[in-house]
Amino acid sequence: MKKRLKRALLAGLRWTSLRLRLVVVFALVALTAAVSVAGIAYWLNREAVLTRTQDSALNDFRQSMQSRVATLPLQPTQSELQTAAEQMAAMSSSPGYSVLLVGRTDGGKPAVGYSDLDAFTLDDVPAKLQEQVNRAQPVSAGNAYPYHLFWVRTKLHGGTPYLVGGAKVIGGGPTGYMLTSLKQERDDLNSLAWSLGIATGLALLGSALLAQAAATTVLKPVQRLGDAARRLGEGKLDTRLRVSGTDELADLSRTFNRTAAQLEKKVADMSAREEASRRFVADMSHELRTPLTAITAVAEVLEDEADSLDPMIAPAVHLVVSETRRLNDLVENLMEVTRFDAGTARLVLDDVDVVDQLTACLDARAWLDAVELDAERGLMARLDPRRLDVILANLVGNALKHGGSPVGVSVRAVDEELVIEVRDHGPGIPADVLPHVFDRFYKASASRPRSEGSGLGLSIAMENALIHGGTITAANSLEGGAVFTLRLPRDGSPEESADGGGEDADGRGPGREEN
Numbered sequence: 001m002k003k004r005l006k007r008a009l010l011a012g013l014r015w016t017s018l019r020l021r022l023v024v025v026f027a028l029v030a031l032t033a034a035v036s037v038a039g040i041a042y043w044l045n046r047e048a049v050l051t052r053t054q055d056s057a058l059n060d061f062r063q064s065m066q067s068r069v070a071t072l073p074l075q076p077t078q079s080e081l082q083t084a085a086e087q088m089a090a091m092s093s094s095p096g097y098s099v100l101l102v103g104r105t106d107g108g109k110p111a112v113g114y115s116d117l118d119a120f121t122l123d124d125v126p127a128k129l130q131e132q133v134n135r136a137q138p139v140s141a142g143n144a145y146p147y148h149l150f151w152v153r154t155k156l157h158g159g160t161p162y163l164v165g166g167a168k169v170i171g172g173g174p175t176g177y178m179l180t181s182l183k184q185e186r187d188d189l190n191s192l193a194w195s196l197g198i199a200t201g202l203a204l205l206g207s208a209l210l211a212q213a214a215a216t217t218v219l220k221p222v223q224r225l226g227d228a229a230r231r232l233g234e235g236k237l238d239t240r241l242r243v244s245g246t247d248e249l250a251d252l253s254r255t256f257n258r259t260a261a262q263l264e265k266k267v268a269d270m271s272a273r274e275e276a277s278r279r280f281v282a283d284m285s286h287e288l289r290t291p292l293t294a295i296t297a298v299a300e301v302l303e304d305e306a307d308s309l310d311p312m313i314a315p316a317v318h319l320v321v322s323e324t325r326r327l328n329d330l331v332e333n334l335m336e337v338t339r340f341d342a343g344t345a346r347l348v349l350d351d352v353d354v355v356d357q358l359t360a361c362l363d364a365r366a367w368l369d370a371v372e373l374d375a376e377r378g379l380m381a382r383l384d385p386r387r388l389d390v391i392l393a394n395l396v397g398n399a400l401k402h403g404g405s406p407v408g409v410s411v412r413a414v415d416e417e418l419v420i421e422v423r424d425h426g427p428g429i430p431a432d433v434l435p436h437v438f439d440r441f442y443k444a445s446a447s448r449p450r451s452e453g454s455g456l457g458l459s460i461a462m463e464n465a466l467i468h469g470g471t472i473t474a475a476n477s478l479e480g481g482a483v484f485t486l487r488l489p490r491d492g493s494p495e496e497s498a499d500g501g502g503e504d505a506d507g508r509g510p511g512r513e514e515n
Helices: 002-067 078-091 127-134 183-233 248-304 314-342 354-364 385-403 457-467
Strands: 098-104 110-114 150-156 160-168 175-181 350-353 371-374 380-383 407-414 417-423 471-476 482-489
Touching: 002 078, 002 150, 002 160, 002 175, 002 183, 078 098, 078 110, 127 150, 127 160, 127 175, 160 183, 183 248, 248 314, 314 457, 350 354, 350 385, 354 371, 354 380, 354 385, 354 407, 354 417, 380 385, 385 407, 385 417, 385 457, 385 482, 457 471, 457 482
Parallel strands: 371 407
Antiparallel strands: 098 110, 098 175, 150 160, 160 175, 350 380, 407 417, 417 482, 471 482
């Protein structure tokens, strides 16, 4: 379930990254192209439709002015203007075509003839157009006539588009104005705009589907590469990609396969060397135990007879005994470390009275007088008593060595955890040493490379805490001194089974080690 959820989450992340960007880019390009084509097509069709309608209406008006108005008297009557306007409107093939003629009678009074008084009056003619039509232009080589035909597109009667044109008879006579509706052309252009909009939307949808298909084709090898890289990161070093083709992605797959093969070889070589080194340490430790046992027995005999020996020889005997014990501890610690490294360390769980176990640990090492214990009896936990003894001995011994007595030890239960704090009153741990406290053979001072301890005590304590499913942390107290905090689950390691089988101790912690 968790793997499926993880894959779905990764798929979502992929969708919101490269795949989405490809789809968006495709869509933007298609949208830009579609809008550009639609805009150009609309503009060209609009100009063609309006120009055709405009030219047809103006040509009819020009011919009507020449054939009807030019034959009228210079000072026609209102009836003559009315008749001519009606005839001109009837002759036009343009829909909604109306004519207005303006002249002067014999008495100098203005006369106006309408083809449709309700549809077109002189008030509908823009004042600027009237001014242009009635203004005489100077006659020159480039302008043979004083009057010309002028037109304008405007909106009348509630926003309906119209074409209004006007002209004056050359040589004197009435002035004519025409009005034709462009409503049909507007409706046709609106239909064209809707069609182009729908086509643009379909093009955008098609581009998105095409982008999705292209992105799937392009990103599928990348996805396989990502999955292979994740498997490689999880330790599956035999992961390889199937290579097909000669494109850049195929080259990338070949490079990945070569890199994975080299990595697998190097890791195998390193593992072999590490295994050989671990086996060497284990074999060496094992082989040293027998002679060390004999040497230790001889050293103890010499120690018992040290008082009867020459005073010049006694110090040497004590030194041999001390170093022999130290070497024996080192060998035992090395064997313990090799068990952790090999993953053969196992827990033997039992219900333990923590305070009794701690007291027994301190009493066995004659530390009871040097430790201030703060704990309530009866606190039970399911632990490996031998490993708990090793942890406590290392933490308390380290505190006594570096901080002196008294050492404070507190035991308490926090939720389902057992928390044991070991606090000393020494100078504390330098900030640059804290991250290395639990490193093997780490020495807090380079000028003091040799110490009484093996350099493995705190490291082994951490390994024993980890195999329980717990941990140890090191810090400096605000009141001075170092504080080591051990946290263990009270019900045993989460990975443990009831038969006492344990997990491999593969974790490592930070810290100071001098034991």
